Amino acid sequence: MDRRSMLKNAGIAGVLAAAAAPAVHAQPALRWRIASSFPKSLDTIYGAADVFAQSVKAQTGGKFEISVHQAGELMPAFNVVDGVQNGSVEAAHTAPYYFFGKNEVFAIGGAIPFGMNSRQLTSWMVDGNGGKLMQEFYAKYNIVPLPCGNTGAQMGGWFRKEVKSTEDIKGLKFRVGGFAGKVIERMGGVPQNIPAGEIYQSLEKGTIDAAEWIGPYDDLKLGLNKVAPFYYYPGWWEGSLNLSLYINDKAFNSLSNEYKAIVRAAAMEAHVTCQARYDSRNPGALKQLVAAKAKVLPFPQQVLEASFKSAMDLYADLDNSNPDWKKIYADYRNFQRDQVLWFRFAEGRFDNFMSTQKL
Structure with a gap:
């Protein structure tokens, strides 16, 4: 076979191989x-x-x-x-x-x-x-x-004393994540923004009166139940x-x-x-916390309703002071309104029914 024939055959083989192989693009490290x-x-x-x-x-x-x-x-x-x-x-x-x-x-x-x-x-x-x-x-x-x-819906956090009414929020030094502190502040509380690694020591020393993190699995790892016995739900600031x-x-x-x-x-x-x-992982961790004598309690209805009103008042104020907020929050809330309606008929009703059944 002469050189020209060899090159011709090699070229055909190369084309066929390229057609059969997936396209792979060289990328930098x-x-x-x-x-x-x-x-x-x-x-x-x-x-x-x-x-x-x-x-x-x-x-x-x-x-x-x-x-x-x-x-x-x-x-x-x-x-x-x-x-x-x-x-x-x-x-x-x-x-x-x-x-x-x-x-x-x-x-x-x-x-x-x-x-x-x-x-x-x-x-x-x-x-x-x-x-x-x-x-x-x-x-x-x-x-x-x-x-x-x-994270999904979060728990309402660990408190050194019981929360029986909105009066118990007044003066409360509460480690609460970010923006929720603005609502706690309106209710008379004293929000504290503390990283996860410092929460236990702050509760133990009494620097703060209460703290929320996320939920049972992480809270158990942080040992928060050892320094504050009352575990409230839900974390209304973080659905x-x-x-x-x-x-x-x-x-x-x-x-x-x-x-x-x-x-x-x-x-x-x-x-x-x-x-x-x-x-x-949260369900098993919650069982462990209950076994360790954590007192799991719902926030009183009065506290939830007062918190909701304070949050809505805050959002109304931000609509008037922050154009970025007004634009994005309007779309957010309209979307949520439809979602809540849908979940009310399907997910919410189903979940509420299942929670009353013995499995």
Whole structure:
């Protein structure tokens, strides 16, 4: 066979091989860091960032590696937005309402008192206008936001003394996450924004009178039942908490389309996994807390109604003072109104019935 014939046959074989093989695009090796607002010991909430990082690595064949750093390792828990905004780190994993001091709209991206439950909030973010509205808002901070976990409905926290009426809220030094403190303040309480790792010591020393974190699984790990016996429900300030992956916009926009798609898919995997872990692990943890003599009590109706009124008054004030809030909250509340109606007929009625049955 002459040289020309060999080249011709090789060329045909190459074309056939290329047609049969899947298209694989060479991607650069990348290394990112995520600054978490949570301690590594809380494997559910901190673990969502780990799930994300591991998924990205697996989907890119190890070419895109992301290290996750617990609160305080790269920067304090409540400084991660600044770190992403100025490019000190490529990403952060956090609870958006920690940063309501920058703008109250941050809280809408995480949890607001008497807000949506986890399914409703995810629906607003994914299929409603929530994702688009929040992306437009975060662009002002050089941030690309992605949902990256949800805790589901939370408990109302641990109290050193019983809560029998709204009078017991007055003067109460209460560790409560972010934006809810504005409502507690209106009710006469004294909100405290304290990272998870400092809650136990603050309760033990009497620096605070009460504290909420998330729910049974994490609360058991933190040992909060050992320093405050009364465990109230529900956490009306967090019908769910949407956790966010904040990515520096320059870092995100520098990614190829393939890597962007992988990052989005991995964040959604972490979003679902995080809530699945909470839903799976909270029931057993609650049993352990009850066995350890925790006194599980509902908030009195009077307290819930007063809290609701204070929250609605706060939102009305923000409509008048914060144009960003007014625009996004209006869409949020309209969406929630329809969701509550739907859940009333289907999920709510079903869940209430099942809770009275012996399984």
